[in-house]
Amino acid sequence: MDAAPPSRPGPNEPNIPAWASRSHPDLKSGGEPPAPAAKAADPKPAPPATAAPKPAAAKAAPELERREFLNWLALGWIAFSAASAAGLTALGRFFFPNVLFEPPSVFKVGYPEDFADGNVDERFKEKFRIWVVREAGQIYALFAQCTHLGCTPNWLAAENKFKCPCHGSGFYRSGINFEGPAPRPLERVKIQRAEDGQILIDKGVVYAQEKGQWSDPSSFLVV
Numbered sequence: 001m002d003a004a005p006p007s008r009p010g011p012n013e014p015n016i017p018a019w020a021s022r023s024h025p026d027l028k029s030g031g032e033p034p035a036p037a038a039k040a041a042d043p044k045p046a047p048p049a050t051a052a053p054k055p056a057a058a059k060a061a062p063e064l065e066r067r068e069f070l071n072w073l074a075l076g077w078i079a080f081s082a083a084s085a086a087g088l089t090a091l092g093r094f095f096f097p098n099v100l101f102e103p104p105s106v107f108k109v110g111y112p113e114d115f116a117d118g119n120v121d122e123r124f125k126e127k128f129r130i131w132v133v134r135e136a137g138q139i140y141a142l143f144a145q146c147t148h149l150g151c152t153p154n155w156l157a158a159e160n161k162f163k164c165p166c167h168g169s170g171f172y173r174s175g176i177n178f179e180g181p182a183p184r185p186l187e188r189v190k191i192q193r194a195e196d197g198q199i200l201i202d203k204g205v206v207y208a209q210e211k212g213q214w215s216d217p218s219s220f221l222v223v
């Protein structure tokens with residue numbers, strides 16, 4: 001089918017070129033051409049927008065919050081560490097309670113020849129609380145505990161006696177009391193030879209002179 005030919009303008013219709021009517025449909029319909037848009041005001045250069053103030057305050061606030069957060073974090077970490085340390089300490093005490101380790105009551109002190117005749121050996125006083133005495137062909141061990149109230153006497157070699165610092169009791173080298181409030185001699189402890197020839201002491205067995213126990217062969221060694 002053939003396309004309809006373009007209609008020709010009537011006698012009273014202005015001759016408007018087709019391109020103009022396409023651009024301005026109002027022309028095609030015969031209306032007045034639209035008034036030209038008001039000329040845009042001269043594009044005066046816009047005043048430079050006042051630069052927004054640097055957001056120093058806005059920046060400072062998050063920074064402050066961040067620091068506060070870090071401070072609290074550090075505080076929390078310290079508290080956590082302290083609590084953990086306390087917990088571990090308590091746990092350690094649970095598994096390893098305070099125990100007083102006493103020295104053994106049976107122990108060796110060496111060979112008879114290690115002890116000079118006429119001498120009071122004080123090497124074992126601090127650890128085992130005994131003196132080893134060698135005299136007149138015997139070796140015996142005295143328990144270093146005053147028979148008055150239990151203080152530890154001192155050996156005074158120059159005065160050839162044991163002297164208690166608490167109330168002044170005095171004991172001869174043999175252990176016999178002779179001054180002060182001590183009511184009886186020092187006690188001796190069991191002494192014998194071990195299989196290897198050393199002197200073996202047993203503090204679990206004591207001998208009291210007033211009970212006639214110093215004659216017990218286990219209360220001295222013949223050398």
Ligand code: FES
Pocket residue numbers: 146147148149150151164165166167168169180181182
């Ligand atoms: S405890 Fe030794 S004299 Fe009193």
